[in-house]
Amino acid sequence: MLGAVLKQVVSGLKEIPEEIMQAFEDQKQAIGGRGLRLPEIVKMLQSISSSRHTFICIDALDECVPEHRVKLLDSLEKIIQKSSGARVFLTGRSHIRGEIEKRFGGRILSLFVSPNEDDIIKYLRARLEEDTTPEAMDDSLETDILKSIPESVSEMYVREVIWRNLLQVVR
Numbered sequence: 001m002l003g004a005v006l007k008q009v010v011s012g013l014k015e016i017p018e019e020i021m022q023a024f025e026d027q028k029q030a031i032g033g034r035g036l037r038l039p040e041i042v043k044m045l046q047s048i049s050s051s052r053h054t055f056i057c058i059d060a061l062d063e064c065v066p067e068h069r070v071k072l073l074d075s076l077e078k079i080i081q082k083s084s085g086a087r088v089f090l091t092g093r094s095h096i097r098g099e100i101e102k103r104f105g106g107r108i109l110s111l112f113v114s115p116n117e118d119d120i121i122k123y124l125r126a127r128l129e130e131d132t133t134p135e136a137m138d139d140s141l142e143t144d145i146l147k148s149i150p151e152s153v154s155e156m157y158v159r160e161v162i163w164r165n166l167l168q169v170v171r
Contacts, residue, residue: 049083
């Protein structure tokens with residue numbers, strides 16, 4: 001995952017730093033052309049984010065395998081410790097909150113987000129208006145959708161709204 005983050009960060013640079021170019025060249029020369037290892041990726045992200053603002057956004061952290069999540073959180077902690085320009089934005093269900101707080105302590109801001117029924121209905125109406133086959137739905141079905149879905153809304157709605165708002169802020 002952090003390799004993908006590094007790739008995204010590097011693709012946004014005007015010029016690829018020499019140390020990153022050299023590391024990739026060195027890995028191509030290795031038998032089998034192995035990829036970069038996690039410590040190397042972390043060092044590169046530290047280096048890049050120490051000289052410019054870098055936003056690392058990871059959605060659905062709770063869906064990451066627990067063993068991998070531990071390594072990911074440890075790596076993110078190392079990056080923000082050494083890089084004043086690094087900012088991390090994570091989304092996930094509340095059951096992993098303690099795990100995150102354990103690693104980042106008082107350096108994090110937690111925000112619990114929960115939609116209200118009016119928000120959900122507005123969202124559904126907007127999606128229904130985008131329907132390319134409106135003739136496939138009668139008023140009864142639309143009423144049923146607008147009644148039943150808000151009663152059983154999941155956290156997916158919350159994530160989509162947060163993600164969309166975050167992308168608007170970052171752009």
